[in-house]
Amino acid sequence: xxxxxxxxxxxxxxxxxxxxxxxxxxxxxxxxxxxxxxxxxxxxxxxxxxxxxxxxxxxxxxxxxxxxxxxxxxxxxxxxxxxxxxxxxxxxxxxxxxxxxxxxxxxxxxxxxxxxxxxxxxxxxxxxxxxxxxxxxxxxxxxxxxxxxxxxxxxxxxxxxxxxxxxxxxxxxxxxxxxxxxxxxxxxxxxxxxxxxxxxxxxxxxxxxxxxxxxxxxxxxxxxxxxxxxxxxxxxxxxxxxxxxxxxxxxxxxxxxxxxxxxxxxxxxxxxxxxxxxxxxxxxxxxxxxxxxxxxxxxxxxxxxxxxxxxxxxxxxxxxxxxxxxxxxxx
Ligand code: SF4
Numbered sequence: 001x002x003x004x005x006x007x008x009x010x011x012x013x014x015x016x017x018x019x020x021x022x023x024x025x026x027x028x029x030x031x032x033x034x035x036x037x038x039x040x041x042x043x044x045x046x047x048x049x050x051x052x053x054x055x056x057x058x059x060x061x062x063x064x065x066x067x068x069x070x071x072x073x074x075x076x077x078x079x080x081x082x083x084x085x086x087x088x089x090x091x092x093x094x095x096x097x098x099x100x101x102x103x104x105x106x107x108x109x110x111x112x113x114x115x116x117x118x119x120x121x122x123x124x125x126x127x128x129x130x131x132x133x134x135x136x137x138x139x140x141x142x143x144x145x146x147x148x149x150x151x152x153x154x155x156x157x158x159x160x161x162x163x164x165x166x167x168x169x170x171x172x173x174x175x176x177x178x179x180x181x182x183x184x185x186x187x188x189x190x191x192x193x194x195x196x197x198x199x200x201x202x203x204x205x206x207x208x209x210x211x212x213x214x215x216x217x218x219x220x221x222x223x224x225x226x227x228x229x230x231x232x233x234x235x236x237x238x239x240x241x242x243x244x245x246x247x248x249x250x251x252x253x254x255x256x257x258x259x260x261x262x263x264x265x266x267x268x269x270x271x272x273x274x275x276x277x278x279x280x281x282x283x284x285x286x287x288x289x290x291x292x293x294x295x296x297x298x299x300x301x302x303x304x305x306x307x308x309x310x311x312x313x314x315x316x317x318x319x320x321x322x323x324x325x326x327x328x329x330x331x
Contacts (some may be wrong), residue, residue, distance in 0.1 A: 001292065007161045008032040010103050012095055012113040013061055015050035017175060017191055018114030020057050021182050022145045026112050027058065028185070029166055034108065035059045035325040038095045041067035041317070042224055043131075056190035066098045070223055079131065084205035086197060088123035089131060095309055096136035103141070110141045116178075117147040117171040146170045146178065187331040198228055207232050210331045214238065225257030226256060229272075232331040233290055239286045243294055257308065263291045266304040266315065270295025285318050290329070 013035045027033040037050055047063055054061040073094055077087030092115075099111045115124050115132075120129065129151070133142045140155040148157070148167035157164040170177050182188035198204050207227045211219060213271040214237060229249050230242040241263075244250035250272040254262065261280055263273040273291045275283070288305035297303045299320050307314050 006032050006074050007106045007156075008034065008037060008106075009110050009156075010034045010099050010106075010108045010317070011059075012099055012114070013037050013050065013054060013059070014114070015046060015053060016114065017178050017182060018054065018116055018119075018146060020059070020114070020179055020187060020191065021185070022112055022114040023054075024057055024185055024187055024298045025145045025167075025181075026162070029162055031061060031161045031162060032103075033112070034106075035061040036064045036099060036102065037061050037096060038066045039063050041221060042070065043198060049192070053190050053192060057187040064098055064102065066095060067221075069183040070094065071219070071224065074224070075217070075219065081129075081205075082122040082200060082201050084202045086122070086199040088120065089128055091199075092123055093135045096132060096138055096142065097186050100107055100136055100138050100141075109161055110143050110154065112136055112142070112143050112145060114146060115144045117144075118172055119171075141169075146264050150221045204228065207331050210234060214240070229253060230274075231294075234328075234331050235275075235283040235286055235329060236277070239280060241273055241275050241276065241283075243273045243290060244271040258310070261287075262308040263287055263305055264308075265291055265295035265297065266297045266306050266323050268303060270297070284316060286321070286329075288316045288318045289321040290326060292318065293323075293326055295320070 009026055009031050011026060011033050013023055015017045021036055023033055035054055037047060039047060051061045073090050074085065074087055076092040079089035082088050096111065103111055110226065115129060117126060117129065118124060133139055138316045143154050143156055144151060145167050147170055148164060149169035150171055153164060156162045179188065204227060211223060211227060226242065229252050230244050233241045235241055242253060244253050253272045253274050256274050261275040263275060264270060270291060273286045273287060284307065291305055292303050297320065300321050302317050304315050304317050307316060
């Protein structure tokens with residue numbers, strides 16, 4: 001008996017409603033679906049959670065390392081940034097190139113994404129969808145099930161690998177139809193609010209731009225990760241202080257103490273600070289006064305702050321900085 005070849009697709013999953021829904025829709029149409037979660041190395045915190053959600057929705061997800069070239073992509077996006085420093089079009093192209101490689105290597109028939117026409121102002125208008133498809137090298141092989149009927153038929157639809165009539169014509173920012181569909185497919189209960197991409201955060205964008213300005217546009221992965229942690233203060237052209245906002249950030253900051261100065265109040269609860277830059281001496285007292293602003297001490301009271309430079313400890317005594325002065329330094 002001539003066995004019919006199983007149709008296989010690789011689906012790009014982000015953990016959000018649209019990508020999970022698209023994957024389940026395609027799977028329910030009899031396609032063998034292989035889900036991938038792209039890991040840039042900059043936001044891996046959620047990967048395990050997303051894989052668990054995928055499993056609950058009946059999808060096996062593989063984490064695909066796409067970190068190579070990603071920092072450079074953030075620094076020099078060909079298609080520019082969104083409202084913060086989110087290079088969404090370049091980012092989609094980067095992820096889809098990785099999906100295309102996997103498709104070709106493993107013999108999948110096409111790639112699926114949860115993109116919805118007109119949902120995101122930067123990356124999901126019609127022209128952006130075409131750019132992403134062409135630049136990723138996936139022309140005709142990229143299926144967006146939620147908006148498929150509003151887009152030219154893909155090779156998979158033309159060849160009858162998937163029934164275009166069973167796909168959708170969703171467009172715009174509302175998620176109403178997707179939520180109804182997810183409820184009907186019994187996957188809605190598994191979804192959890194996504195943390196969002198840090199590159200779309202305007203505060204992060206501000207810290208990123210400040211860093212570039214003061215570092216001769218030299219930035220590496222470690223710097224990008226550090227920009228996600230704590231309150232940031234610019235004390236001078238070359239000196240910056242980061243102050244932890246909670247226990248977990250204090251712990252993270254201590255990992256960056258090598259080569260920097262670490263500060264913490266003595267004898268009273270308070271945050272950890274990391275002071276970095278050139279010729280720190282003139283700003284040590286200022287940094288200590290900021291640390292005390294967030295410590296459990298009186299505004300008028302002089303308090304000791306410990307400085308740790310490469311395991312050499314010293315003490316400086318000062319008072320907390322005033323709110324007005326603090327705000328002038330905040331990045
Ligand atoms: S929101 Fe973030 S992860 Fe998503 S495409 Fe934009 S830059 Fe990439």
